[in-house]
Amino acid sequence: MTTAVVLAVYAVVGATLGAVLLRRASWPQRAPRLGIATWQALSASTLAAMVLAGAALSVRLPSLSTDIAGLFRACLMNLRAGYATPAGSLATTIGLAVALSVGGRALWCLVLALAGTRSQQRRQLRVLAVLAHRDTALGALVIDHSSPAVFCLAGRGRPIVLTTAALAALAPVELAAVLAHERAHLRGRHHLLVTATRGLARAFPGVPVFRDANEQVACLVEMVADDAACRGSRPEVVASAVLALADGTAPTTALAAGKSSVEVRLLRLQSPLSPLGPSRRFVLAGLVSVLIFAPLMLAAVPAIAAADVDHCPLGDSALTLTW
Amino acid sequence: MRAFGDLEAAVMERLWSWEAPATVREVLEDLTKQRPLAYTTVLTVMDNLHRKGFLLREREGRAYRYRPASDRAAYAAELMGEALADSGDRVGALLQFVEHIPPAEVTKLRAALDAAADARQRRR
Numbered sequence: 001m002t003t004a005v006v007l008a009v010y011a012v013v014g015a016t017l018g019a020v021l022l023r024r025a026s027w028p029q030r031a032p033r034l035g036i037a038t039w040q041a042l043s044a045s046t047l048a049a050m051v052l053a054g055a056a057l058s059v060r061l062p063s064l065s066t067d068i069a070g071l072f073r074a075c076l077m078n079l080r081a082g083y084a085t086p087a088g089s090l091a092t093t094i095g096l097a098v099a100l101s102v103g104g105r106a107l108w109c110l111v112l113a114l115a116g117t118r119s120q121q122r123r124q125l126r127v128l129a130v131l132a133h134r135d136t137a138l139g140a141l142v143i144d145h146s147s148p149a150v151f152c153l154a155g156r157g158r159p160i161v162l163t164t165a166a167l168a169a170l171a172p173v174e175l176a177a178v179l180a181h182e183r184a185h186l187r188g189r190h191h192l193l194v195t196a197t198r199g200l201a202r203a204f205p206g207v208p209v210f211r212d213a214n215e216q217v218a219c220l221v222e223m224v225a226d227d228a229a230c231r232g233s234r235p236e237v238v239a240s241a242v243l244a245l246a247d248g249t250a251p252t253t254a255l256a257a258g259k260s261s262v263e264v265r266l267l268r269l270q271s272p273l274s275p276l277g278p279s280r281r282f283v284l285a286g287l288v289s290v291l292i293f294a295p296l297m298l299a300a301v302p303a304i305a306a307a308d309v310d311h312c313p314l315g316d317s318a319l320t321l322t323w
Numbered sequence: 324m325r326a327f328g329d330l331e332a333a334v335m336e337r338l339w340s341w342e343a344p345a346t347v348r349e350v351l352e353d354l355t356k357q358r359p360l361a362y363t364t365v366l367t368v369m370d371n372l373h374r375k376g377f378l379l380r381e382r383e384g385r386a387y388r389y390r391p392a393s394d395r396a397a398y399a400a401e402l403m404g405e406a407l408a409d410s411g412d413r414v415g416a417l418l419q420f421v422e423h424i425p426p427a428e429v430t431k432l433r434a435a436l437d438a439a440a441d442a443r444q445r446r447r
Binding site: 118120124126130132133144147151152155163182185191221265 | 372395401402403405406407416417418420422426429433435436439443
């Protein structure tokens with residue numbers, strides 16, 4: 001029981017307070033890859049904690065042992081014993097419901113998001129095959145269109161696509177920077193990251209950690225790609241490329257209060273922040289590891305504690321006293 | 324069928340520009356002016372395009388006469404519409420270099436960028 005409560009509290013705190021703390025932090029801009037890893041770890045951690053909380057409520061983990069079959073049998077016995085008392089059966093049912101619904105919902109929405117992305121990519125690739133010309137010098141596809149845009153697609157061929165308007169708007173050095181940026185997206189499999197965060201945000205709408213991870217990871221992948229572009233070009237060149245392509249004829253979205261993501265990127269490019277020192281990176285990497293393993297450790301605490309006990313704790317007294 | 328990619332684009336190009344339905348033979352005759360091609364190759368490509376929904380066809384004797392299902396502008400608009408979509412609709416299928424922002428915002432940011440460049444220049 002206490003394990004379940006601890007895990008549930010951990011999940012709620014992580015999903016709310018954790019998200020707030022991470023969103024307010026300024027270090028992710030200085031180490032965007034680490035920022036992305038931390039958001040993913042926080043999301044996975046709170047999700048796992050909620051599922052394990054439900055599991056801990058319904059099935060008291062027997063003592064740790066390497067006998068997997070024995071472990072399963074003991075778990076089943078515990079599950080059945082859980083239904084022995086009315087209070088126990090209520091707890092067990094709630095626990096199972098929570099674990100299965102949270103875990104199932106997350107899995108379902110992730111699969112749906114991935115499938116949706118794949119099918120849209122396939123459709124776009126089909127249209128590109130007939131609409132676009134391959135520019136072998138650039139190693140990219142060019143589409144005849146009046147609005148400047150550059151984008152990349154995952155999927156077959158992993159093409160980078162530019163419109164004729166974009167080619168006209170960019171100076172040669174800017175073009176090189178833009179291509180380097182897009183290649184960084186493809187190398188880093190950023191489509192997958194964005195799809196995953198979107199899937200979880202759709203799975204649990206309104207939950208701060210998933211909603212914020214979705215927004216922040218999208219910004220951070222652009223920063224990772226901007227950094228890659230800066231390795232081959234001057235930051236001012238990348239910045240002017242950003243502005244050249246942000247100026248378009250397509251209908252623009254209304255700006256939310258505060259800085260637009262374009263402004264954030266430009267500010268970051270114009271006054272490059274000092275990268276995080278190795279000691280801070282080490283601490284943050286440690287944080288990511290803690291986040292990933294914490295739910296499992298918390299769930300395993302009673303099992304570890306029971307490792308010394310050599311009898312099966314299913315006697316009536318043991319059941320009522322050790323809840 | 325990546326080998327056919329350019330050929331599919333070339334065939335669609337001709338049909339869009341001719342604005343009249345054409346047979347495989349007519350398309351082949353035009354394409355072979357640029358490079359040697361077999362009739363069966365062009366036939367396969369046009370058949371594929373029909374299967375994918377880009378071409379419609381009507382029987383004319385023993386052959387088919389093909390025409391585009393939709394004009395080029397419609398496909399381009401649909402593709403670019405998805406590409407430039409509101410970030411809320413973002414499916415994650417493609418990653419755009421930068422989203423479009425209102426012209427007033429662009430002017431403001433460009434001024435800031437130029438000011439920063441001037442400051443750098445003066446420091447040198």
